[in-house]
Amino acid sequence: MTILPVIPISPDQPDILPSGLTKTRRRPSMPPRHLADMDLAARKSAVTSLGEPAFRAKQLSTHYFGRLVRDAAEMTDLPAGSRDRLTADLLPTLLTPVREQACDDGATRKTLWRLHDGALVESVLMGYPDRVTACVSSQAGCGMACPFCATGQQGLTRNLSVAEIVDQVVYLAGVAASGAVTGSPPRLSRVVFMGMGEPLANYPRVIETVRRLTAPAPEGLGLSQRHITVSTVGLVPAMRRLIAEQLSVTLALSLHAPDDDLRDELVPVNQRWKVAEVLDAAFDYAAQTGRRVSIEYALIRDVNDQPWRADLLGRLLRGKLAHVNLIPLNPTPGSKWDASPKPVEREFVRRLQEAGVSTTVRDTRGREIDGACGQLAAGELTDASAGGAAADAEVAQ
Numbered sequence: 001m002t003i004l005p006v007i008p009i010s011p012d013q014p015d016i017l018p019s020g021l022t023k024t025r026r027r028p029s030m031p032p033r034h035l036a037d038m039d040l041a042a043r044k045s046a047v048t049s050l051g052e053p054a055f056r057a058k059q060l061s062t063h064y065f066g067r068l069v070r071d072a073a074e075m076t077d078l079p080a081g082s083r084d085r086l087t088a089d090l091l092p093t094l095l096t097p098v099r100e101q102a103c104d105d106g107a108t109r110k111t112l113w114r115l116h117d118g119a120l121v122e123s124v125l126m127g128y129p130d131r132v133t134a135c136v137s138s139q140a141g142c143g144m145a146c147p148f149c150a151t152g153q154q155g156l157t158r159n160l161s162v163a164e165i166v167d168q169v170v171y172l173a174g175v176a177a178s179g180a181v182t183g184s185p186p187r188l189s190r191v192v193f194m195g196m197g198e199p200l201a202n203y204p205r206v207i208e209t210v211r212r213l214t215a216p217a218p219e220g221l222g223l224s225q226r227h228i229t230v231s232t233v234g235l236v237p238a239m240r241r242l243i244a245e246q247l248s249v250t251l252a253l254s255l256h257a258p259d260d261d262l263r264d265e266l267v268p269v270n271q272r273w274k275v276a277e278v279l280d281a282a283f284d285y286a287a288q289t290g291r292r293v294s295i296e297y298a299l300i301r302d303v304n305d306q307p308w309r310a311d312l313l314g315r316l317l318r319g320k321l322a323h324v325n326l327i328p329l330n331p332t333p334g335s336k337w338d339a340s341p342k343p344v345e346r347e348f349v350r351r352l353q354e355a356g357v358s359t360t361v362r363d364t365r366g367r368e369i370d371g372a373c374g375q376l377a378a379g380e381l382t383d384a385s386a387g388g389a390a391a392d393a394e395v396a397q
């Protein structure tokens with residue numbers, strides 16, 4: 001594991017611990033407006049209200065989304081007298097890197113960010129021979145309280161703004177473009193909403209983020225919707241709204257148990273929306289989009305890894321447009337939960353495949369740096385105002 005240099009923190013922040021973490025709680029608040037919060041029309045209005053011609057919006061957008069540049073000094077096509085004003089107003093700093101770590105020989109990189117109100121979130125960049133994927137946070141903390149997840153133990157601090165989510169991706173796209181992700185192409189091509197938070201609990205902003213990421217440059221980043229994965233623990237009304245959006249993103253449903261008795265415990269929101277109802281919504285999403293739903297299942301020793309549960313899951317998914325992504329559980333500090341032994345995992349896979357259900361075991365990238373699912377910040381964020389985090393290796397596409 002390589003630990004990259006800690007970014008210096010301003011001395012006017014007296015409550016910074018030596019480790020760079022916040023000691024005191026700050027009142028969560030939404031950040032200042034940012035170019036990425038707006039579509040191109042709104043950016044034009046914003047620049048004209050600053051006394052600049054409307055075409056400056058396109059120039060600024062080209063720097064941010066097209067060239068991944070946010071430093072006024074590099075925007076040499078803008079008049080010197082306008083640059084600072086435009087960047088101060090439309091490209092305020094939203095994310096301050098506190099620490100960056102790399103492992104897997106540089107192919108996995110985790111960044112811990114401080115937001116403007118002191119909340120902490122994390123993002124992970126994962127490089128593969130044919131692609132680079134960003135795993136981003138959509139909330140600071142999470143209110144879903146899944147007991148095996150580090151984030152769930154911290155509670156929800158607040159929703160992230162559109163620009164706070166987009167900016168994670170733009171920053172990571174810049175890291176990829178610098179060639180820092182060993183053995184991978186220099187272009188970030190995929191985004192998974194599997195970092196800290198429940199994306200569908202921040203629904204309007206997450207959908208707007210998807211639109212911004214997939215709009216062609218300079219309006220957005222020009223990614224393919226098919227290369228974006230939105231995860232959920234099963235907020236059924238929001239899943240139904242997502243169906244109506246007519247997007248073609250992949251939906252990942254964190255199921256973790258095929259029966260209500262256990263899922264009520266592992267995924268407390270199941271007490272509101274039961275397995276059958278959640279799967280119905282997921283299957284309807286698959287039917288509407290033609291996109292295979294990814295069923296996420298963290299395999300936990302002696303909890304949800306019994307052969308009969310594999311068989312039940314197989315019966316629920318047989319013949320459906322679904323793929324099971326088994327996740328060897330990532331242990332979190334002080335947790336009683338542990339990953340299933342490999343023979344148990346293999347038997348679980350065998351039974352699902354025997355039922356005709358496509359199944360893979362997820363590559364647990366970033367374990368060394370607590371960058372795998374349910375681990376982000378598990379060892380370092382003890383302040384409830386900062387929240388915890390979960391991130392992810394990539395879902396099978």
Ligand code: SF4
Pocket residue numbers: 142143144145146149150151152153195196197198233374389390
């Ligand atoms: S598993 Fe996901 S939804 Fe559940 S507490 Fe963790 S981050 Fe939230």
